[in-house]
Amino acid sequence: MKSRSFIYIGVIVAVLVAGGFASLRLTRPEAQVAVVKRGTAVSALPANVAVRADYSMELRSESGGRVVDSSLVLGRSVKAGELLLKIDDTDLKLELERVTNDYDAALKRRAVGSATKLDLETAKADLANFTRLAEGGQYSSTELDKRKREVRALEQKLEIEQINEESLITGLATDIKTRKRQIEKTSLFSPIDADVTSVSAYVGDLIVSSAPLAILLARERLVEARVSEENFSGIVIGQRAQVRFLGYGDEQFTGTVARVLPTADPLTQRYTVILDVKIPPARLVPGLSGEASIIVGQRADVMIIPRRALLGDYVLAVRDGRVKQLRVTRGYESLNEVEIVSGLSEGDLVITDNLDAYRENDRVRVVKPAKR
Template sequence: MSSVTGGRSPLRGVCAGLALLLVQAACTREPEGGGGGRDGGNGAVAVDVKEARLGRLRAPLTLVGPTQPVELVAVRARVEGHLEKLAVDVGDAVKEGQELGRLSTALLDAEVHETEAGLAEARSQVASAEAGVAQARSALEQSRLAQAQAQVEARRYERLARRGIASRQEAEQRTTEARTARQAVRAAAQQVRTQQSLVAAARARVRAQAALLAAARERRSFASLRSPVNGRVVERFHTVGDLVLAGNEVLRVGDFSQVEVALSVSELELSRVKPGQRVPVRLDALGDTAFTGTVTRVSPQADPLSRLVPVEVVLDNPEGRIGSGLLARVQLDNGGEERLLVLESALRVDQPDAGSGLSSAQGGSGTGADDGLLEPPPEEGRVFVVTGAADGGGARVEERRVRLGARADGQVEILSGLREGERVVVRGERPLSTGTEVRPSALSDGLAPEGGTGGGRE
């Protein structure tokens, strides 16, 4: 019996030792999970933290285009001829009305002389017709006098015949002579009207010849090539001695008092461009010199293939420093006023007739503003601001109500309720509330004391 009892004694000792170890292990783990359910260092909620920074919601809209004179005029030959003289070359400054070159005028001179001879002949015809009118009027006066005399004689012989002093035959003869004189007056008056018609026709020929002469002289003046604007010669297409046909371009003159920049704006950015808008312009050829231009024209029609809208910007060039074909960089929009920005994923949005919830990073969904278009956001929202130690130890969150502005590209403007540099939770592993202890993740901005500025910008 004693030997059996002695054999059980080692087993009991082993069981008692194992029980003691389990109790000690349980006591050792109790502080890690105890403390009334508070989160210890390893129980803090992991969150992504970003700082609220000043910035622009949209990137500046800068486009590049070539410069060209505000007015580019082709100096063309208006008549055919050989180029006898060319007084200017490319780059020369010219004045409006200045003679730039001259074509030969031999044929034009002959045409003018021929027309002058025709005008002289027409004028001589007018003089001859006017002389005919004078003769016809003289003949008419003589006929009227003869008619008056014949009528007097006819009346006198009629009285003598009634008294028996003259025969009836003589009285009838005098009456016939009076009638003949009356017919002669009518014929003379018709001749006067005919001669006056000839004068009118001759004067019309004079006017026609005078018009032809003026046209011939005008064509001869076209042999002189003159500048239509103040500017500079941009191109030359002929040299002295060339046969130039009517309509051929001889020179090209540009007005550089103002310079135009031609741009093409995407239809998605068209709302950022307005006629009359003042915009800064820089030219690579002129270094850091800044110019100011004006949007003078926005085409009402986009290119059907590229969907780009032509836009013209004009800038003054009083010193003539800006030439044609230079590369100009035009900032049509600076991106708007700088405001405090946070990621949209940081928002708990307050919406009427809907419950509040976290955004996509905190259990909710985003706004879908990845296309960069501004959308009207809710007027108010809430964010969680991180407070506590700079290294994240013992950091907690505080719920803050903020007023919202515009949004684009996953960011939203904070108009009030938040200060620059404050740290905002943009993503968490589970829902938060005021006082929740948090642990910034490796993706967070570098932490700094409350109200300071931290690491790099998102």
């Protein structure tokens, strides 16, 4: 009986001890970790990014007058070639009608012909007769010279009339084109696809020439990356980039360097790089900001860890259930990952979240590595 009692007691003690160890293990803080793995590390230069409209423009009229129609509405989207505003053109059309009538009349007068031309033909016929009479001695040379001068005078008069007539017709034709152009200017069309961000003229307003009527914000968006002076020299067109916007959380977008501006901002001494980002245009809202990594180099088959696991030049590794602070040598760094040249081995576990909550030799319970 005694031996059997001892066995029962031993079993109970073992269960209590196992339960104590299990309870102690369960009370350990959880540590979110990542596995040190091999992969491709990239060298990326950091940059701050901002989204802005390609440009904005003031809509102005070359013609003054009364606004009789307008589709300018604050916040409205307009398309290139769309009629935005119409100015009263009644007076201009009346002037065009008057000038057109004068032009038609001038053409009719030219078709009828000049009386001077008839006088010249008569004078030339008379001169031929007087010339024959003079050759026969029946007409004096003095009178013949007078007849010749009369013919030359009529020729000059006819030539002047023709010049004046052509000048009048040409001038009226030009005037017609000018009037038509003035009428065209009373209709204002959108030169670009844009959003209306300001309106200062409405139906019934009397506007003057060149007065600002509205502000149009171009639909095209630019993603500007601002790069520090020490990093600028390594950037060339065509390099890949990883972009993250604050408004879209951890979502990442890829892009390429499209343009590199050669001058720095005189206040910040930072250079501007234009990125072509693969993102739906509707999501590129002016004013959106974020960060980017412009990739300037890469190395394959090296050890990499998440960048968020770094504490300066240290990481917190988990070995045998305890936290170990290890010094590491970093290599290439990108927006999310960093190459580890030394200090860690493949397969090591490094803590990735709440790093400030852990100390050397703390006991922790490892949870499933984060899949990010």
